[in-house]
Amino acid sequence: MAFKNIFKFKTLSTAVAAMLLFATTAVMAQAPAAAPATDGGTSMWISVGYYVLLFVLLATIVGIVGKILRVYDLTSQIQGKKSINWNNVMAVVCILFLVVGLYGAYWEFTEQGTLTLPEAASIHGVKLDNMFMVTFIITVTVFFLTQICLFGFAFKYRGSDKRRAYFYPHNNTIEKIWTVIPAIVLTVLVITGFFTWKTVTNSLDVKGDTPAIDIDITGHQFAWEVRYPGKDGKLGGKDYKLTSSTNIIGVNFQDKHSLDDQSADTIYLPVNKPVRLNIIAQDVIHSVYMPHFRVQINAVPGLPNYFKFTPTITTMEMRAKQDDPKFEYLLYCNKICGGGHYNMQKVVRVVSDAEYRTWVAAQKPYLNDALKKELKMADEPKALGQNKLALNN
Numbered sequence: 001m002a003f004k005n006i007f008k009f010k011t012l013s014t015a016v017a018a019m020l021l022f023a024t025t026a027v028m029a030q031a032p033a034a035a036p037a038t039d040g041g042t043s044m045w046i047s048v049g050y051y052v053l054l055f056v057l058l059a060t061i062v063g064i065v066g067k068i069l070r071v072y073d074l075t076s077q078i079q080g081k082k083s084i085n086w087n088n089v090m091a092v093v094c095i096l097f098l099v100v101g102l103y104g105a106y107w108e109f110t111e112q113g114t115l116t117l118p119e120a121a122s123i124h125g126v127k128l129d130n131m132f133m134v135t136f137i138i139t140v141t142v143f144f145l146t147q148i149c150l151f152g153f154a155f156k157y158r159g160s161d162k163r164r165a166y167f168y169p170h171n172n173t174i175e176k177i178w179t180v181i182p183a184i185v186l187t188v189l190v191i192t193g194f195f196t197w198k199t200v201t202n203s204l205d206v207k208g209d210t211p212a213i214d215i216d217i218t219g220h221q222f223a224w225e226v227r228y229p230g231k232d233g234k235l236g237g238k239d240y241k242l243t244s245s246t247n248i249i250g251v252n253f254q255d256k257h258s259l260d261d262q263s264a265d266t267i268y269l270p271v272n273k274p275v276r277l278n279i280i281a282q283d284v285i286h287s288v289y290m291p292h293f294r295v296q297i298n299a300v301p302g303l304p305n306y307f308k309f310t311p312t313i314t315t316m317e318m319r320a321k322q323d324d325p326k327f328e329y330l331l332y333c334n335k336i337c338g339g340g341h342y343n344m345q346k347v348v349r350v351v352s353d354a355e356y357r358t359w360v361a362a363q364k365p366y367l368n369d370a371l372k373k374e375l376k377m378a379d380e381p382k383a384l385g386q387n388k389l390a391l392n393n
């Protein structure tokens with residue numbers, strides 16, 4: 001018989017899909033050990049080839065065993081002996097599948113689970129993580145219970161000559177239970193999510209709140225420009241038409257709040273103080289992503305975006321927790337925004353209030369000498385009347 005008949009098309013495609021899933025997860029789980037940075041990832045492809053070969057080998061063995069059993073079955077029938085009870089075989093296969101599958105799920109959680117982020121370093125991050133955990137526990141419990149029922153019932157009620165199937169087409173009570181319970185659970189999850197999301201995206205200071213420190217973040221190909229508000233605590237306005245090689249983000253110096261604004265290479269944040277990121281992009285869509293703080297929001301040209309959050313763990317504390325003296329929080333761009341996208345990251349340091357004050361006082365003014373020259377400003381901006389400012393010619 002031709003080899004192609006060993007597998008029917010449907011069986012084959014299912015088997016290939018299962019193999020791909022298995023090979024991908026196995027390779028991903030091994031990637032850090034199997035593919036050191038120096039070899040350009042060659043060993044990862046070796047492992048993919050290894051798993052493909054392993055699959056072909058297993059498929060051939062299954063095909064051969066299947067043929068041998070078929071021959072045995074037919075010989076038994078011809079000799080008038082009892083043939084194989086395939087109902088029992090299938091029942092055992094179901095249980096094996098259940099055990100192997102559940103172990104596979106457990107293996108996924110233990111292997112890939114270590115790839116998740118460390119504890120959240122912001123107030124809202126803890127809330128988001130809790131929501132994630134609750135959803136995860138509910139869905140995983142349901143997953144394990146339904147799989148056990150599915151394969152357990154297939155095993156217990158396998159075809160047998162000794163009993164007849166009971167015709168049981170419909171039961172309204174069961175229908176109600178499995179409609180109402182998921183509906184209630186999902187409603188609770190969605191409503192909790194909605195209220196949490198509302199608190200996360202609330203970028204305004206409510207009365208009585210500690211006012212958030214405003215920080216301006218502008219994304220462009222391929223860097224983040226960071227601006228602090230200076231002594232007055234207020235960021236001056238911007239106008240994209242004022243953008244030049246010296247006034248990179250187009251700060252408007254007719255707004256007096258702009259005069260003391262500072263630019264910074266690193267982002268420093270005081271611990272346990274709310275900060276508000278004012279986010280925009282100049283060319284294409286970028287995305288402000290700070291995974292440890294569970295912060296992500298798009299930076300869109302022409303559309304100011306905001307994210308207010310409170311960091312709760314200092315860089316030093318996180319270094320101790322992670323037992324990694326080089327640990328840094330990072331701001332990444334999370335939109336594939338062009339060839340230099342990988343380069344769009346900035347160190348974020350969470351420090352004590354005193355350290356923050358010292359650091360921020362040492363930052364250079366945005367209005368540097370080159371910019372003053374370009375704007376034809378005197379050395380002392382305070383001495384200037386507004387009408388004397390020549391803005392971008």
Ligand SMILES: [Cu+2]
Pocket residue numbers: 219285286287333334335336337341344
């Ligand atoms: Cu980007």
